Amino acid sequence: MNETPTARDWNALSDDQFRGIAAEFFGTRVPEHLRFLSRRPRWAEVREWYLTLSRHGWLVPAWPVEHGGMGLSQSKVLVYMEELERSGAPRVMDQGLMNLGPVLIARGTEDQRQRFLPRILSGEHLWCQGYSEPNAGSDLASLRTEARIEGDQFVINGQKIWTSVAFDANHMFALVRTDKTVKKQAGISFVMIDMRQPGVTVRPIRNIAGHEELCEVFLDDVRAPVSNLVGELNGGWQVAKTLLGFERIWSGSPRQSTLALLRLERLARASGRMSDPVFRDRYTQVTMDVLDAASAYERFAQIMRTGGSFGVEVSMLKIWATETCQRVTELMVEAAGDLGALSGEVDVEGESMDILYPFLDCRAFTIYGGSSQVQRNILVKNVLDLPS
Ligand SMILES: Cc1cc2nc3c(=O)[nH]c(=O)nc-3n(C[C@H](O)[C@H](O)[C@H](O)COP(=O)(O)OP(=O)(O)OC[C@H]3O[C@@H](n4cnc5c(N)ncnc54)[C@H](O)[C@@H]3O)c2cc1C
Incomplete structure (x- = not known):
């Protein structure tokens, strides 16, 4: 081009x-x-x-x-x-691109947009998302990391956890408690923190696949200028909610399960399992599930394309796409027999493929971005109108 x-x-x-x-x-x-x-x-x-x-x-x-x-x-x-x-x-590193940038564009000040957006584009500022804490994941509003104001600075103390790629980040946008006397959601603020200072400790966590992607982040008397507050003081909950909508449909995309199905097909052909009628039956079932998930996604995507909006029923998409992906990868491990227990690339009749990693990786899909259980609660309450 x-x-x-x-x-x-x-x-x-x-x-x-x-x-x-x-x-x-x-x-x-x-x-x-x-x-x-x-x-x-x-x-x-x-x-x-x-x-x-x-x-x-x-x-x-x-x-x-x-x-x-x-x-x-x-x-x-x-x-x-x-x-x-x-x-x-x-x-x-996409937290600045996908999350913080849109928040600053919608809710930041002109000064914040000028200070931060160009540095995201140039790769100078690498952001991570500091929301979750021990005992504050699904119930995020229970977060306890505290920020008090001293002069023109926040002084922040607490711990974040499951912070993706925090070891490569030099900035964190975080939800912090700035008022303990009010309703949980009403005492939270959205603050941008420069991680290049004493008091910030990042400790990687090894995941089930043996990779280090997640981290614990400890904040001890960490400072951020008050000008790094996004939105109102104690208005962080609303700021964090700015992002919903597009994120919801994207997390329900069938791309991961489609890719997993292609891998399964490759394995089945290479290993000869495709000629086993019992396997073929299950393969057909998961194929239908992936097609169903794709057609549900297409329905919501079409609403977006025509400028429409949808409600919380989009939670259905995330459950469907992520659980389908898990079923496909489970079948892949099963179909691989002994090879399904080995990590890394394995040789299947001359074809090299990683069987275990996709299975392990997609365990996380039903946890982040709102767990399946929490999405089901949302559907029960707001769509099916059942008593909760
Ligand atoms: C790969 C990955 C990347 C992540 N990256 C980040 C990140 O960059 N930044 C960040 O801040 N966080 C991140 N997270 C954290 C993620 O947001 C939380 O894991 C998620 O919100 C769930 O919280 P939790 O782990 O504390 O589990 P909990 O909330 O303790 O849930 C434990 C179990 O209980 C169930 N449960 C909880 N509440 C209810 C309820 N009311 N009804 C029924 N069941 C319930 C859940 O579904 C789950 O099965 C990441 C997580 C993963 C897996």
Whole structure:
């Protein structure tokens, strides 16, 4: 691609035309060695790819053009994400791009937008999300990390946990308690913290697959200027909720289960299991489940494409997509027999594949972004109108 059309050009294209351009862009530019990684890469590995996206103006599809984004319409953002995923592009440090940036654009001050947005685009500021704490995950409003105001600074004490890639981050946006005397949700503030200071300790946690992606973050007398408060003091709960909507549909995308099904098919053909009628029966069942999940996703995506909105029934999508993915990977491990117990790449009749990692990896899908149980509670209460 020799020229970079303006955002107005992007939205003037049909979704199909834009899909072709996005497919070509990602298809030709994603470095081969970073495609379809079976782990989350470190910043040092993906830095160049991040900067390539940034240089071409392709780093943030949804941000408005005046802030350095592509200014894409909702439907084109979906196309962008689908093509990015299809290309096997690695996940970059995306909390600044996907979460903090949109929050600052919607709820930040002009000074905050000028101080932080360009540094996200340049890769100078790498953000992590400090919401969860021990005993405050699903029940996030119970968080206890405390921030008191001293002069023009917050002084922060407490502990965050399950903070993804905090070891590569140099900034954290966090929910902190700024008033203990009011209703739980009413005493929380959204504060941006520079992690490059004494008092910040990051300790990685090894996950079930043996990878270190999650961390504990300890905050001891850590300081942040009051000008790093986003939204009102004690208004952090509303700020954090700014992000819902798009995130919900994306977490219900069938992309992971579709990919898992392709892997299962490859394994079944290589190992000869496809000729086993019992296996074929189960394979057909999970295939139908994936197709169902894809068609449910398409229904919600179509609502978004036409500028519509939907309610909490979108919780159904996340349950469906993530649990389907788990079923597909369970069948894969089962179908692999003894090889299913080995970690790393294994040889199946001359074909190299990682069987165990996708199974282990997708255990987390039904936990983050609102666990399946919590999503079911939401559906029971708000959609089915059953007593809770
Ligand atoms: C891979 C991964 C990455 C993550 N990254 C981040 C991050 O970057 N930043 C961050 O802040 N957090 C992150 N998290 C944390 C995530 O948000 C929490 O794990 C999640 O909110 C669940 O909280 P918890 O782990 O404390 O479990 P709990 O809330 O203690 O839940 C334990 C179990 O009880 C069930 N349960 C809880 N409440 C109810 C209820 N009311 N009704 C029925 N069942 C219930 C849950 O479904 C779950 O099965 C990440 C988690 C994972 C797995």
